[in-house]
Every structure is written in structure tokens, then in C-alpha cells.
Amino acid sequence: MTKRLAETILLLGFIGIATTLGLALLKAPSVSINAFESPEAQRIFYWHVPAAWAAFIAFGFLFVGSALWFFKRSNLGWRMHVAGAEAGLATGLMTVWSGMVWGSAEWGVPWDWTDVRLNTFGLLTFLAMFLVLGRQSQPDGVETRDTFSTFGLFGFVLVPVTYVATRLWQIRHPGPVIGGGDSGSLNGEMALILLLGAISFTVFIAGHMLMSMRITSLEQRLESIQEAMDKV
Amino acid sequence: MAEGMTYLAVAYLGMLIAIGLWTWTVFSRSNDLEQRLQAVERSIDTIEPEQE
Numbered sequence: 001m002t003k004r005l006a007e008t009i010l011l012l013g014f015i016g017i018a019t020t021l022g023l024a025l026l027k028a029p030s031v032s033i034n035a036f037e038s039p040e041a042q043r044i045f046y047w048h049v050p051a052a053w054a055a056f057i058a059f060g061f062l063f064v065g066s067a068l069w070f071f072k073r074s075n076l077g078w079r080m081h082v083a084g085a086e087a088g089l090a091t092g093l094m095t096v097w098s099g100m101v102w103g104s105a106e107w108g109v110p111w112d113w114t115d116v117r118l119n120t121f122g123l124l125t126f127l128a129m130f131l132v133l134g135r136q137s138q139p140d141g142v143e144t145r146d147t148f149s150t151f152g153l154f155g156f157v158l159v160p161v162t163y164v165a166t167r168l169w170q171i172r173h174p175g176p177v178i179g180g181g182d183s184g185s186l187n188g189e190m191a192l193i194l195l196l197g198a199i200s201f202t203v204f205i206a207g208h209m210l211m212s213m214r215i216t217s218l219e220q221r222l223e224s225i226q227e228a229m230d231k232v
Numbered sequence: 233m234a235e236g237m238t239y240l241a242v243a244y245l246g247m248l249i250a251i252g253l254w255t256w257t258v259f260s261r262s263n264d265l266e267q268r269l270q271a272v273e274r275s276i277d278t279i280e281p282e283q284e
Contacts, residue, residue, distance in 0.1 A: 018248060025237070025241060040239075044243065047244070090251075215261055222272065
């Protein structure tokens with residue numbers, strides 16, 4: 001039942017993402033050629049922003065899961081931690097990669113080491129990578145879970161810093177287009193496609209996290225059966 | 233202009249293929265684990281009557 005639900009949510013999200021990208025390419029209005037070096041590349045925004053949004057959801061999930069494991073010793077919390085780290089890594093990479101493609105076209109360089117938003121988000125993605133690869137290389141146990149949960153808890157500090165970075169220190173990354181006061185510059189059609197993208201990515205990442213939690217649960221069951229058989 | 237849109241279409245397609253592959257690996261990991269679990273449970277079922 002859970003498997004079917006997770007698979008359905010995942011596929012719905014995937015279809016939504018494909019639709020968003022189709023609309024972004026064919027329907028979204030063009031931007032002023034005077035405002036951008038590379039106006040066509042601006043359409044990557046319909047991928048980049050929803051992917052970053054999904055990454056924040058995943059990091060939030062990771063934080064809650066880490067806290068549940070660390071303070072309550074909840075197995076559900078550990079499964080949430082694993083799912084949040086995997087989803088955070090995937091969506092973080094999507095965001096970084098799409099940002100670098102746009103940066104190359106618009107700025108002439110894919111990365112700016114002086115920009116706070118870019119660097120804090122990059123660090124978050126590295127944190128997720130450390131958690132995913134670290135878990136795969138360590139034997140599962142209370143100490144391992146405690147260590148990785150601590151990183152999940154403290155690493156979350158980077159999420160609000162990343163969010164406010166372009167409001168406090170606007171260096172190279174563009175300022176907020178939504179919720180940024182008068183500086184917002186989205187017309188109705190653009191906002192609608194962006195909203196569809198945000199919903200699709202949210203559904204997609206929710207499906208992925210449900211699937212990932214199920215996989216961790218199956219791994220734990222298999223491991224406990226094998227341990228019991230070894231003892232016999 | 234047209235060249236830029238072609239690059240963008242290729243980038244979009246690449247990203248869709250990447251997330252499609254990621255989704256596929258998740259599906260196959262889940263199916264693989266399910267099959268392994270079923271095989272282990274079946275082997276336990278066959279061992280238990282023998283022991284009785």
C-alpha cells in the first residue's frame with residue numbers, strides 16, 4: 001500500500017516536472033534582452049528555483065529526522081534522516097548544476113567564491129553528500145547514527161543563512177523574485193509556471209523520501225533477519 | 233536566439249534524463265530488496281519445518 005502510494009506520488013511529480021519544463025520552454029514569456037546577457041538561459045530559472053525549494057524541504061526533513069533520532073531514539077526519525085539526506089543531495093546537485101549552467105551563460109563563470117548564497121548552498125549540498133556517503137561506508141549502530149544526526153542538526157543552520165543571504169549580502173546571485181518586496185519582477189504567466197514547478201518538485205521529492213524511507217526499513221528488516229539467522 | 237533555445241532544450245532533456253535515472257535506481261533498489269527479503273523469509277519457512 002505504502003509502496004504503491006509512494007510510486008504514484010513519485011510518478012505524478014515526475015510528470016509535473018516534465019510539464020513545467022515543457023511550458024517553461026514553449027509558453028513562458030521572454031525577458032528583456034537589455035536586462036540579461038543571455039535572455040534564453042533565464043528559462044533555467046523554472047528548474048533552478050523549484051529544485052532549491054525542494055532541497056530546503058529535504059533539509060527540513062533531515063533536520064526533523066535527526067532531532068527525532070538524537071533526542072527520542074526514534075527509528076522513524078532515522079529513516080527520515082536517511083531520506084532527507086538522499087533527497088537533499090539530489091536536489092542540491094540539481095540546483096547547483098542548473099545554477100552553474102546559468103552562471104556560465106550569464107556571468108561568464110559558473111561559480112563565484114565571494115557570493116554568500118552560492119557558498120552556503122554549496123556547503124549544504126556537501127553536507128548531504130557527506131551524510132549519504134558516510135552512512136554507506138560505516139556500519140549501522142547507535143554511535144554512527146548519533147554522529148550523522150549531529151551533523152544533520154547543526155548543518156541545518158545553513159538553511160536560514162542561505163535563505164537570507166541575498167537579502168543581506170547581494171553580491172552576484174540575483175535577489176528574491178518572490179517575497180522580496182518591490183524588487184520582485186514576475187508576471188502572472190511566469191508565476192503560474194513557477195508555481196506548477198514548485199508543486200511538482202514538492203510532490204516528486206515527497207515521493208522520493210517515502211520510497212527512501214521504505215528502502216531503509218526493508219534494509220533494517222533484512223539485516224535483523226540475517227543477524228537472527230547467524231545466531232542460530 | 234534559436235541556438236540558445238536549442239542549448240536550453242538539451243539541458244532540460246539532460247536534467248529530465250538524470251532525475252529519471254535517479255528515480256529508476258530507487259525503484260530497482262526497492263524491488264531488489266523486496267525480492268531478497270522474500271527469498272530469506274522463504275528459506276526460513278523451509279528451515280523451520282525441517283527443525284521441527
